[in-house]
Amino acid sequence: MNTEKERLDFKTSFCSKYEELLVECQNALEVWAKRREEAWQMGWHGKEIGGELVRLQATFAKSYAVLQKHTRECPLCEFVSKIAKDDPSPSPYVTVMHHHSRPA
Secondary structure, three states: OOOHHHHHHHHHOOOHHHHHHHHHHHHHHHHHHHHHHHHHHHOOOOHHHHHHHHHHHHHHHHHHHHHHHHHHHOHHHHHHHHHHOOOOOOOHHHHHHHHHOOOO
């Protein structure tokens, strides 16, 4: 049985656009998570930090949506997903969030 990481490695070895979008998505998530963690640790509150966190979350959400759209529309990614079998659309969000999640 393939692990999530093995499926992602398999898919990114075939489609450079998927890999590019995946990296963008992971980077956006990491920036948002780091800033959220920093705000939480420093006890920052207010509209300014709240607005910044909402913008960072929106940036991640947009990059994730673009990645998911690509996996549905790219013939190569569809083909690789069929070969990989287990999950036709592996989720980088779940993998990354599992390693980086913190309380908001």
